[in-house]
Amino acid sequence: MTIETWVLIFALAAIAAVFAWTLMTGSPPTPTSRAVRRTILATLPARLPGDQAAEVYELGAGWGGLALALARRYPDRQIIGMELSPLPWLVSLILTALNRPANLTLRRADFLNADLSGASLVVCYLSADVLARLRPQLERQLRPGALIVSNTFAIEGWRPLESHAARDIYKSPVYLYEIAPRDSDPEK
Numbered sequence: 001m002t003i004e005t006w007v008l009i010f011a012l013a014a015i016a017a018v019f020a021w022t023l024m025t026g027s028p029p030t031p032t033s034r035a036v037r038r039t040i041l042a043t044l045p046a047r048l049p050g051d052q053a054a055e056v057y058e059l060g061a062g063w064g065g066l067a068l069a070l071a072r073r074y075p076d077r078q079i080i081g082m083e084l085s086p087l088p089w090l091v092s093l094i095l096t097a098l099n100r101p102a103n104l105t106l107r108r109a110d111f112l113n114a115d116l117s118g119a120s121l122v123v124c125y126l127s128a129d130v131l132a133r134l135r136p137q138l139e140r141q142l143r144p145g146a147l148i149v150s151n152t153f154a155i156e157g158w159r160p161l162e163s164h165a166a167r168d169i170y171k172s173p174v175y176l177y178e179i180a181p182r183d184s185d186p187e188k
């Protein structure tokens, strides 16, 4: 077989893998655009809630671009990107191999089975259906005061603290949420 045939087979296999995992997870690995990334970073506070041990999670980290930007923005926090689709995850490892900040970990993991209780901030760019599946987990696991940022898709049933439109052609919304104190919380 010629090298061109091998390249074609490899490209088709890569496309098929991305497609198969998109069907499985319900979210394609579309990266957050630069305009939306800027809006997300501008929406986030300079100081995150919780102490330094509280982590930042990028749920469905895709090709790793947004997780890397978060690691640079919060050098004193551990940033954990979780991605299930093998190809974007592998590419994110390769792309960040040379200059991955020490505070960035990119795990191949299903965030729906993860323990997010240590999070001070959760960032997501996920479809409305996936957000609906994630919502009870966030309500159960996150501590009061934890922040959630969602790119484009609102979390149904939650009222955002803020929402901002990105400067892109879609005016993509970015939603910021905060976990409210629990009913049983004496300081509420």
Ligand SMILES: C[S@@+](CC[C@H](N)C(=O)[O-])C[C@H]1O[C@@H](n2cnc3c(N)ncnc32)[C@H](O)[C@@H]1O
Residues within 6 Å of the ligand: 021, 022, 025, 026, 027, 028, 029, 030, 031, 032, 058, 059, 060, 061, 062, 063, 064, 065, 066, 082, 083, 084, 085, 088, 109, 110, 111, 112, 124, 125, 126, 130, 151
């Ligand atoms: C729209 S992309 C966002 C990529 C990246 N967060 C960004 O903003 O550039 C959503 C990603 O979430 C991943 N995903 C969806 N459900 C997941 C799950 N349960 N666990 C891990 N990753 C998941 C998909 O594979 C996809 O790569």
